[in-house]
């Protein structure tokens with residue numbers, strides 16, 4: 208069956224997560240309410256926020272205002288670095304839970320593999336998960352090393368690992384590792400933060416497919432079976448970024464886009480986090 212904007216992937220615990228979501232980092236309160244509202248109206252069914260972004264309550268408000276049944280919208284939020292630890296982590300979770308005010312959170316991520324504290328945090332969050340206050344638990348910015356360490360000691364593997372992933376940062380090894388361990392990879396900064404969308408090679412693909420460079424980046428991630436969360440506060444771009452299920456990149460072009468990799472990062476590099 209062909210995919211649509213609401214199509215989902217089944218996570219390792221059976222929870223269904225839409226392949227495409229709207230990222231809301233660096234959106235003001237007003238922008239968050241308007242952008243989330245517009246995205247949901249257009250057909251998006253997945254929103255990615257975080258404690259760090261300071262807009263969880265606006266995300267919750269926009270989801271409630273949309274009138275879409277709660278179980279049809281997938282909402283992710285994340286635990287920030289100063290909230291790690293056995294006692295602090297469950298408290299931080301409950302703060303997000305209250306801010307969002309949507310009932311159980313669909314996916315709760317550890318935002319960064321903070322040295323020393325991350326295992327206690329994970330163990331504390333397992334209890335939160337068991338209590339049913341979130342439907343899936345995952346991590347973000349975890350490298351293979353961080354994942355191996357976690358998998359060795361946990362009773363439950365993370366459902367998702369959210370990392371920077373785009374044509375100039377094709378993290379092939381990490382993707383293969385996650386696939387092997389049934390951890391869903393999720394792409395943040397999939398549009399390279401807008402900084403390289405005028406790259407001549409990306410523009411060439413876009414011209415050939417009669418699409419925009421942004422649509423090529425999003426489609427490339429989806430065809431790699433990576434969940435993708437482009438951010439925009441412009442209605443036209445939110446719609447453009449959501450219109451990626453009516454064309455397909457050929458295997459040859461997928462390989463050519465893979466070859467654009469430069470290990471280029473536009474956000475954060477967790478490689479040296481012990």
Ligand SMILES: NC(=O)c1ccc[n+]([C@@H]2O[C@H](COP(=O)([O-])OP(=O)(O)OC[C@H]3O[C@@H](n4cnc5c(N)ncnc54)[C@H](OP(=O)(O)O)[C@@H]3O)[C@@H](O)[C@H]2O)c1
Pocket residue numbers: 229230231232233255256318347348369370394395396397398399400401402404419421422436437438439440441444445447448474475
């Ligand atoms: N876990 C983490 O550590 C982490 C880190 C970074 C991001 N994230 C998540 O991932 C989401 C996306 O990443 P991101 O915000 O860093 O960057 P991104 O989605 O790669 O790029 C966003 C930038 O691209 C522009 N843009 C969007 N659509 C466009 C289009 N069709 N044509 C041209 N420009 C376009 C946006 O401008 P306008 O808004 O003006 O349209 C914005 O400047 C975040 O919002 C956040 O939810 C997570």
